[in-house]
Amino acid sequence: MTEFDRLDITVQGVINLPDGTVITCPDCGGTQDLTIYGPVGGAGRLMCPAGHHFDPPAPVDAVALLADAAADPRFERF
Template sequence: MPTHHDITVQGRITYVNGGFITCPRCGASEQLTVYGPDGGKANLMCPAGHHFPPPAPVDAAKLLRRAVADPRTRFLA
């Protein structure tokens, strides 16, 4: 498994309450990339290239762990 992850999420990243994460600069909510070091905290990037941390109340480390553990995630290399 890689030591740094770049995982593009197909669709949206949703909150427990049904809302979803959007880019604070452009409002994009689909095709967000979750990235970060293995065992570390996630950051996000929208398709337009804007980088941002996961908004509260999302746990950044848990978000990355879940993206890595998702059976739909495909690792390249």
């Protein structure tokens, strides 16, 4: 896998689910500045600033989460 096959997107602020719920790290409760990462076209995972890695909560579509974040011009891609 090359750097072009992978996305790392830092979201400034919080990620809101369609019902308004904020995605929260299950380990530390962090909600700010989460990173969404994963392979292009694949499922995204999340990482909080403390370094905890976790899957998006149900019923979030992990593939759509990464694709939507990649297409959003407000988010910084690495």
